[in-house]
Amino acid sequence: MRGLEDWLPRLVLAPSFAALLVFVYGFILFTIYLSTTSSTLLPVFDFIGFGAYSRLFAIPNWTVALKNLAIFGSLYIILCSVMGLFLAILIDQKIRAEGLLRPIFLYPMALSFIVTGTAWKWFLDPGIGLEQTMHALGWTSFTFNWIKDSQMAIYTIVIAAVWQSSGFIMAMFLAGLRGIDSEIMKAAQIDGASTVQTYRRIVIPQLRPAFLSAFVVLAHLAIKSFDLIIAMTNGGPGRATEMPSTFMYSYTFTRNQMNIGAASAVIMLMMISSIIVPYLYTELRGEKK
């Protein structure tokens, strides 16, 4: 009986761990293996080498997807960080309505991207949304048709995504700001530093951990982003808002080129891992007691 008690904790953990080994790590290996086969509509298990990867990078759509991810990712990360930091600093000025404003900035994060996408798709639709509203208000020369313009459509995804996530980044920075010793700020101001100088020289440099976390979260969300694109543009017009996630989905499930789809998923995993693994490694090491 004593023996069972000793093993019980590990037995309790075992099912979860086994599930993760199979569903996460086993499946990752499975997908990597598929990317080296000739699978099209259904998986087949004939190893034919890494040709799918060179074919993947020869597909113009994939290049478009990578380019779009670069545009979307960098703008999304930069705009969310800038807006988040700016709002956090404003909120941090001992304002009276903080309890009212903070939840207003943050609620979009509770909504699904499908809901957000539905709303933004409509506002940005020139026939019915913002453009028509401006016309109805008398500004008849106003045009805003980015969502129908293959050069500009990717930026409409940025607009909606920033609206959705910037409030959350604000909360992260606000937590960082609240962790800074206010004595240091007071001391700087007694020495004659202005508010702007105090933030630039003293406060913002101390927010490095918050910047790092924000970057990791945003980069990871950008690489994964799928729902918002499906809801807003479905990858269009043409393939103008194709992203690695939508590329993977269409090659795997509608274009029946499973090995190419698997290869694109492996590339996505590599992108995320290159950000997450070093981050988790330092976080886990840091808490050694």
Add this chain to the structure above:
Amino acid sequence: MTAQVATVADARSESSPRSLSRALLYTVLILFAIYYLLPLFIMVVNSVKPLSEIQGGNMLSLPAQWTLEPWQKAWNEAQIGVQATGLQPYFLNSILMVVPAVAISTILGALNGYVLTKYRFPGHKIVFGLMLFACFIPFQIVLIPTARILGALGIAGTIYGLILVHVVYGLGFTTLYFRNYYEAFPTELVRAAQVDGASFFKIFYRILLPSSGPIIVVTVIWQFTNVWNDFLFGASFSGPNAMPITVALNNLVNSSTGVKEYNVHFAGALLAALPTLIVYIVAGRFFVRGLMSGAVKG
């Protein structure tokens, strides 16, 4: 420069440069508040307008004629699948999916966190690291094999399949939450109970669980929002009868046939958003804490 110093240093002074900068501060904050609220306002306003008013007018104006018909249509008439059932059955699907998925993954996460902090074994850190990494993988990497295994288990296209998938891929986060919370829980209490002969489960029920209220709330909210808002798994694995609300809404909005009933789309979007919005309004504090500990380790 001195005026700005006064802004922070002397909160009670009422000199005019100070009130000017305060006015500017509030103006900017209010403009941002409008920016964040506008989409919700527009959705609500346009979901209670007849379609003709939307097509002709501007999206900011209040309805000339208020109507709840779009809501009623979205709920039980809109054509989503083969039949015009409205979003109602899909809303129910989401509930049938989210309740067990959240309950199971939370219970398992609590037990895992308990073991990983109070019954450490060699390699516990590697086990935890592997679980943590699983939180961040892009799900595209597991889509194909998951589809295969759900098929092999005979639960492809069913709600059971979605429950399984959400439990498995939610475990990493639920374990993370409880593990970080129990890390701070005094191990001496557990050891003392062990000396008194309390069993593994008894210690969990009697000692850890009673003080786990806050972390249970955070975990449940986190899992609830994630599972409810999920689209990728729903779209990939659900089949026509098990579609969750997000997938049904997307089909409704993007169906290419007939006149686009924007007011019905908005009502549908609000219906799909309602559960998580209510959670956010009721338990906003915990919602934020959940987001934060999911993002930055507690």
